[in-house]
Amino acid sequence: MKRIAILFLTGIISFSQMAKADEGMWLLPLVSKLNMNKMQEMGMKLSAEDIYSVNNSSLKDAIVIFGRGCTGEMISDQGLILTNHHCGYGNIQELSSVDHNYLKDGFWAKSFDEELPAPGLSVTFLKYMTDVTEKVNAELNDDMSEADRAAKIKEVSAELVKEAQEGNEYQIRVQDYFEGNQFFLIAYEKFNDVRFVGAPPSSIGKFGFDTDNWMWPRHTGDFSMFRVYCGPDGKPAEYSKDNKPYKPAHHLPVSLKGVQMDDFAMTVGFPGSTQRYLTSWGIEERMQIVNEARIKPRGVKQDIWLKDMRADEKVNIQYASKFAGSANYWKNSIGMNRGLEKLNVLGQKRELETEFTNWVNADADRKAKYENVLAELEKSYANRASFVKATSFLAECQIRGAEVLYFAYRATGLEKALEEENQEDIDKAVAGLKKAGEGFFKDYNPETDRKVIGALLKMYNDDIEAKYHPSFYATINKKFKGDFQKFADYVYNKSVFMNEARFKAFLEKPSLKVLQKDYAFIGGVSSIEKYREIKGMEAESAIAIDKNNRLFTAGLFEMQPDKVFYPDANFTMRLSYGSVGDYEPKDGVKYKHFTTIEGIMEKEDPDNFEFEVPAKLKELWKNKDYGQYADAAGYMPVCFTSNNDITGGNSGSPVINAEGHLFGLAFDGNWEAMSGDIAFETELQKCINVDIRYVLFIIDKYAGATNLIDEMTLVK
Incomplete structure (x- = not known):
């Protein structure tokens, strides 16, 4: 070692x-x-x-x-x-x-x-x-x-x-x-x-x-x-x-200097997760199983959520953050699959694996250490494919999809205390559930979840082999004749976990009999139990994959001794560096490296909540009242692109100029390079940033929060 x-x-x-x-x-x-x-x-x-x-x-x-x-x-x-x-x-x-x-x-x-x-x-x-x-x-x-x-x-x-x-x-x-x-x-x-x-x-x-x-x-x-x-x-x-x-x-220090083409740009932040040393079989698993298990259930769930959010302001507030979190990586998964296919990343990985095999076979010592690494990886990914599909869909459909099921599962501690007739533990469990209930019901709409439960439980039933179904599916098939919406309606009308008043009344006088007959609780417990059971089936393959990924990576270091390697992101502090620049996403199209407030007004659509523009912002635009934050050319900058290497977790990272001053705020990547978590695309990959001058303009001229401006160290 x-x-x-x-x-x-x-x-x-x-x-x-x-x-x-x-x-x-x-x-x-x-x-x-x-x-x-x-x-x-x-x-x-x-x-x-x-x-x-x-x-x-x-x-x-x-x-x-x-x-x-x-x-x-x-x-x-x-x-x-x-x-x-x-x-x-x-x-x-x-x-x-x-x-x-x-x-x-x-x-x-x-x-x-x-x-x-x-x-x-x-x-x-x-x-x-x-x-x-x-x-x-x-x-x-x-x-x-x-x-x-x-x-x-x-x-x-x-x-x-x-x-x-x-x-x-x-x-x-x-x-x-x-x-x-x-x-x-x-x-x-x-x-x-x-x-x-x-x-x-x-x-x-x-x-x-x-x-x-x-x-x-x-x-x-x-x-x-x-x-x-x-x-x-x-x-x-x-x-x-x-x-x-x-x-x-x-x-x-905060820079008022502005952004020019080819300016040095550095980000420092906490990127969450990349998999750039993943083998071809790992990429296939990500594309065909993990991403698909995000795309399909989240698409259905989000359509249900969005319809109810548009119909009711309270529901809109309750689900705004949940919807944004779900939609972000739903769209990311769609774009990643598209990008990986377009860039032929699988083909490139297979070429590297062929090179690795030839390198290993050219030396007896290397064969002794690495000969079986790729074969073991191929076999292990194949062995766990059905398990990964089942757990991925189970997580998206039941554990993260139908909200009430996981919330009800949290009562397992109360169940144990009631079974043991331990009053001290019962009181502790009740207190914990009361606190959990405050947060849950504040951002929960039972009518919305009723629709989600019916749709996602049916999807899991239709897409996943019966041997991977949680035990409560047998009850749905027997008592509700396989009608998942009828099951959802029953839970909506009867479960103590789907109605705040019923939940509070239950906790005032908790009953083991009531709890163990509650279908939300039964569904939540059996979903988690099945998830853990399938994860256990996957364990042997997962251990083999971890071992052989480690050996494959170590072999790459030996095979390419002159290459500079950097580790995959794992939510620890990292630095990336590059420069401000434009790009050409497709034939005949070239995107410049910055946008202005003019584009906001061009996109405005009063009938579409996504593109509403506040009246105060329009007034500032009409009067060209940009203060000291306008570019030297007179326009109000909004965003710009650089070629920094970022991923999820980098959101909010400062974009720092050559002098160490803040001149932008990273917030997104671009659609053409959604493959970036697995393969960095040197020509197309861009980091999308808010120009710090737009941030200051909104704080100062739009909000009038000059107290915050006065705190900062502004550098011209």
């Missing part, structure tokens, strides 16, 4: 000028060895120490994990956070009501006292990363079983974490990279008092909604603002009126 690590490190440090400057999600501690020369050739004026430093203030100290799946950045010395509107959307929705609809109307705090606590929201700072590959690998050997290897990694990691946690309260973990060929110890500091500061109305923050999602040209002011608070000692603290705005070690 040591030999693999040594070969890997030699490979990455030998920088190849063949590597594309705009491809790669780079680990910040390695930037000085791998990327600085190229970045400085492209115009960057910062040093590696300016970007990542453990002992001094650096760019990394201004970047946060926002919530559980986005990036944000500090833009003042008073804890002010900028992120995407779609990243804050769930929190804005949670704080909204029919009387105070912040999604529709926007919100702006004109003082600290007006800022709204955002329950459950946190931001997390990276403190440091340390390569511990040698320490972990020193305890591993090639004769270990996968179970023994995993146990030893867990043991060594626990020792490393324990040592690193002495004298601090950081959250520390050991994270693997390159399919388990490299390991870093990472320390974080998490703050749980985060407050909502401001956001434009959705007609600005989500302009274009799902029609424009993943598309260019874009005209979306996709931003929102929050503030992180700390205790009087400057340390993380739970919400208290006595807390104060946090003073970060670094905040980003």
Whole structure:
């Protein structure tokens, strides 16, 4: 195992000028060895120490994990956070009501006292990363079983974490990279008092909604603002009126300089997940099974949701965040399949695998180590295909699809307590369910879910083999004659979990008999049980795939010693670099690298909620009242494209110029390169960004929130 690590490190440090400057999600501690020369050739004026430093203030100290799946950045010395509107959307929705609809109307705090606590929201700072590959690998050997290897990694990691946690309260973990060929110890500091500061109305923050999602040209002011608070000692603290705005070690100066073609552009953020070392069989599984299991059920569910959302403002508020989250990766899956096919990524992977096979067969030592790797991968993917299809559809149709089933499943703790007649546990379970019910029913419409239940349970029945059906399907077939809508209607009328009043009454006097006869509970429990059962069937193949992916990746390092490798995204901090630029999506079409407010007015459609334009914005446009935020040519910029390498999780990442100043906010990728999570497309892949001048224009001229402008460090 040591030999693999040594070969890997030699490979990455030998920088190849063949590597594309705009491809790669780079680990910040390695930037000085791998990327600085190229970045400085492209115009960057910062040093590696300016970007990542453990002992001094650096760019990394201004970047946060926002919530559980986005990036944000500090833009003042008073804890002010900028992120995407779609990243804050769930929190804005949670704080909204029919009387105070912040999604529709926007919100702006004109003082600290007006800022709204955002329950459950946190931001997390990276403190440091340390390569511990040698320490972990020193305890591993090639004769270990996968179970023994995993146990030893867990043991060594626990020792490393324990040592690193002495004298601090950081959250520390050991994270693997390159399919388990490299390991870093990472320390974080998490703050749980985060407050909502401001956001434009959705007609600005989500302009274009799902029609424009993943598309260019874009005209979306996709931003929102929050503030992180700390205790009087400057340390993380739970919400208290006595807390104060946090003073970060670094905040980003905000540039008014503007955006020009070929400008250097750098993003720093937390990309969620890529699979660029996936083999051809893994890509086939993703396209034909996983993506299809997203596309079909979500399409049906979203049509039902959207119809009810358009008919009722309350339902629209309840389902706005859920719909946006579902639709985002529904459309992504459609685009990914399209892009992978168009770019012939499968063909390219098969060529690489043929090259790998020939390389292995040319040397006896390599044959001993790698000869069976690809064959085992092919066999293992084939063996688990039906299992993956079943669990993927089960997750989309029942666990994430029919909302009430998973909510009802959460009563299993109460069931156990009632069976054991343990009053203390019963009281605890009831209290937990009461709290869960408050959040669930606030954003739940039983009439809508009744339609979803009938449609998605039938889809699972029709598309998935009967041997993978949860046990309650037998009841549906027997008692309801296979009519899934009749089953859904029965649950709607009888279940204690589908009606808030019935739910509260049940918890006041919980009954084991009532619970165990409730079809929502029966359906939820049997769905989870079947999911776990099928996952167990898949386990052997999954272990084999993990092992052989690790070996295949290690073999690639050996086969291509002069290539610069970067690890797949895994929601740890990464840097990407590139430049502002246009692109040609198809023959005869060329997209310029920026859009303006003129495009908003061209797209306006008062009869389509996706393209409504606020009256105040139209007034500012008519009067050309852009203040200091207009481009030198006189127009009001809105968005621009760069060729930075991003994926989900990078939403909200700052786009930083050569001087280290914020000049854009990343929020999307482009439709023509949806294959990017698996294969970076060097000619077409674009990062879509909000021009920071449009953000400032909306805050200042549209909202009049000059207090927020005054906090920032503006650089002309």
